[in-house]
Amino acid sequence: MPSDNARGYAKGRARRREILLAALRAFAEQGFRATSMREIAEMVGLSQAGLLHHFSSKEELLEEVLRLRDEEQTAFNERLGEGRGLDAIRYLLDLVDLNARQVGLVRLYTVLAGESVSPGHPARQYFLDRYATVRERVAQRLRSARDEGELRADADLDGASAVIMAVMDGLQIQWLLDPETVDMPQVFREFLETYLRGLAPDDR
Amino acid sequence: MPSDNARGYAKGRARRREILLAALRAFAEQGFRATSMREIAEMVGLSQAGLLHHFSSKEELLEEVLRLRDEEQTAFNERLGEGRGLDAIRYLLDLVDLNARQVGLVRLYTVLAGESVSPGHPARQYFLDRYATVRERVAQRLRSARDEGELRADADLDGASAVIMAVMDGLQIQWLLDPETVDMPQVFREFLETYLRGLAPDDR
Numbered sequence: 514m515p516s517d518n519a520r521g522y523a524k525g526r527a528r529r530r531e532i533l534l535a536a537l538r539a540f541a542e543q544g545f546r547a548t549s550m551r552e553i554a555e556m557v558g559l560s561q562a563g564l565l566h567h568f569s570s571k572e573e574l575l576e577e578v579l580r581l582r583d584e585e586q587t588a589f590n591e592r593l594g595e596g597r598g599l600d601a602i603r604y605l606l607d608l609v610d611l612n613a614r615q616v617g618l619v620r621l622y623t624v625l626a627g628e629s630v631s632p633g634h635p636a637r638q639y640f641l642d643r644y645a646t647v648r649e650r651v652a653q654r655l656r657s658a659r660d661e662g663e664l665r666a667d668a669d670l671d672g673a674s675a676v677i678m679a680v681m682d683g684l685q686i687q688w689l690l691d692p693e694t695v696d697m698p699q700v701f702r703e704f705l706e707t708y709l710r711g712l713a714p715d716d717r
Numbered sequence: 718m719p720s721d722n723a724r725g726y727a728k729g730r731a732r733r734r735e736i737l738l739a740a741l742r743a744f745a746e747q748g749f750r751a752t753s754m755r756e757i758a759e760m761v762g763l764s765q766a767g768l769l770h771h772f773s774s775k776e777e778l779l780e781e782v783l784r785l786r787d788e789e790q791t792a793f794n795e796r797l798g799e800g801r802g803l804d805a806i807r808y809l810l811d812l813v814d815l816n817a818r819q820v821g822l823v824r825l826y827t828v829l830a831g832e833s834v835s836p837g838h839p840a841r842q843y844f845l846d847r848y849a850t851v852r853e854r855v856a857q858r859l860r861s862a863r864d865e866g867e868l869r870a871d872a873d874l875d876g877a878s879a880v881i882m883a884v885m886d887g888l889q890i891q892w893l894l895d896p897e898t899v900d901m902p903q904v905f906r907e908f909l910e911t912y913l914r915g916l917a918p919d920d921r
Contacts, residue, residue, distance in 0.1 A: 544750055546748055547751040623834050625831075626890055627828050627830060629894065631824060637894065641895055644894060672907050676907075679887025679890075680884055680887060682890055684879065684880070687883065689834035695879055696876075704912075707912060707915035708908075709915070711910075711912055711914040711915030712911055
């Protein structure tokens with residue numbers, strides 16, 4: 514049987530997760546700045562002091578919410594190593610399909626990324642680092658495809674990587690606003706094929 | 718000489734504009750939801766009652782701020798009719814160049830567009846309408862280019878229009894976060910050439 518300690522620990526962990534999910538929902542619905550600790554405490558039936566026992570500040574909650582979001586994508590990041598050349602880029606199609614089934618997480622990401630461009634926002638560094646990391650990861654795949662002769666030798670692949678991320682982010686905004694009109698997975702799929710065709714060497 | 722009335726009117730207009738510019742700055746820096754009327758009043762040295770004399774609510778201020786932003790782009794919208802076929806699309810290069818010189822307005826747009834995807838946001842309808850309008854405008858130009866044989870007959874041009882807007886929005890986020898790394902006008906220029914090449918008929 515688990516000891517009292519272990520049971521207390523499990524209970525504390527469950528409580529933390531409940532708080533994190535409430536914070537995630539609140540940040541996704543109103544953004545970080547407009548959400549108060551009082552509101553989050555109310556969502557989980559805690560006093561503000563009770564909430565502070567688990568998380569010392571709204572900034573700490575934000576950090577943990579972003580970490581939680583990253584974990585959800587881990588499975589996809591692990592598949593990044595698979596495939597050669599252009600096949601290694603096409604995992605992004607699966608990622609966009611996944612996103613289309615996770616409207617809450619996509620909304621969180623869109624609201625926070627938009628907020629983060631304002632000076633002094635606590636998620637600014639997170640997004641700065643995240644874009645740099647993912648751009649480099651996608652650019653590496655593009656370079657490997659170029660080395661196999663699938664992309665033209667003189668293409669700006671760092672720029673292309675920024676473009677591919679931009680399409681993902683920008684389509685999320687349009688899809689969240691108007692999912693009936695913008696079929697995000699389908700539009701992204703056609704974009705990727707068209708764009709890679711545009712990047713292909715002339716003789717192919 | 719202007720009458721007292723005319724002078725009072727001009728003064729009221731100048732005051733309104735001053736308030737609008739303060740609201741624009743506040744919304745761009747912290748978003749709509751996290752900005753209070755009290756803060757905006759303080760920025761222009763008014764009491765809250767004095768501010769309410771000019772604008773009856775934060776929602777009215779938001780509406781006027783968005784209208785002000787749209788006016789700044791009027792000159793560009795008017796040029797939309799110029800050029801035939803693909804040339805009619807390339808005015809977007811000038812628009813992105815202009816945006817790169819208007820960091821405040823671009824930040825406003827990015828923060829508010831991000832916020833607007835959350836349920837019940839007062840700018841939601843504005844962005845919904847705006848995306849629909851601009852997508853259709855760009856799609857029309859693409860269809861005219863297709864009719865002249867510059868784009869493949871079977872391309873999904875509504876989707877392509879959504880993609881072009883997505884790249885503009887997504888690059889703004891990356892550029893606002895990291896202007897040293899992401900040369901927005903240059904990356905957009907290369908994107909547009911590459912993408913249009915990908916959309917071209919096979920025999921060209």
